[in-house]
Amino acid sequence: MILNSDSMKPIYIQIAEWLETEIISENINPHQKIYSQYQLAEMFNINPATAAKGLNILADEKVLYKKRGLGMFVTDEAKETILSKRKNETLKTLVVDLVKEADYLNVSEIELIQMVKDASSCIKGDGK
Template sequence: MKFNFDSPEPIYLQVAEQVEEAIFTGIYRAGEQVPSTTEMSKEFHINPATVLKGINRLVAAGVIEKRRGVGMFVTPDAEKTIREKRRAEFYDRYVSRFTSEARKLNLSEDELIELIRRGYEA
């Protein structure tokens, strides 16, 4: 994990995003333990409260569960939860804007689909 301390994005969000990415890419799998707040804060020189705030976002999202006295573990549905979240974000960030611009250009659905196919082939 690498954190950009000069970024306008808060460190706690960077923590959440990077742990989420590690889960999504299979570094941490369902049922596996993730590093503790203390371990992360020491390794990356981040305030433990900041790490905890990021981790709590993942707990609230149902991606990580805390087991009192044992640690934090990836939930069984974590990958599915992350995938669904990212698909929704993809739609909001890209598809919605993409189709709006296509309408402005008077592109038909077929023309739009052809452009997408061409993009996949490139």
């Protein structure tokens, strides 16, 4: 992953989201030790304090837990916590924005639903 320094999203949020994606993709599993702030800082050429901030967000959300002197580890519930958060926050925001844009463009609910179905079919490889 390459961090986007031009993004409106702070680097520490991008770090947290990258780690979340690694967890939901099962590249990092429950009870597995996560990268340290220094490893993340070296990987992404950022300040260790920035990396620590990203890790602390995930610890506050109960995605990671600390073992004194050993580092941070993934919780049993991490994947479910992340999926729930992304569904209830990220996806909901995207849907609200999509519906607002459709309304501005006078796209009917039926047309919008069909567009979503068509996009889903394309992504899943069903054609169209």
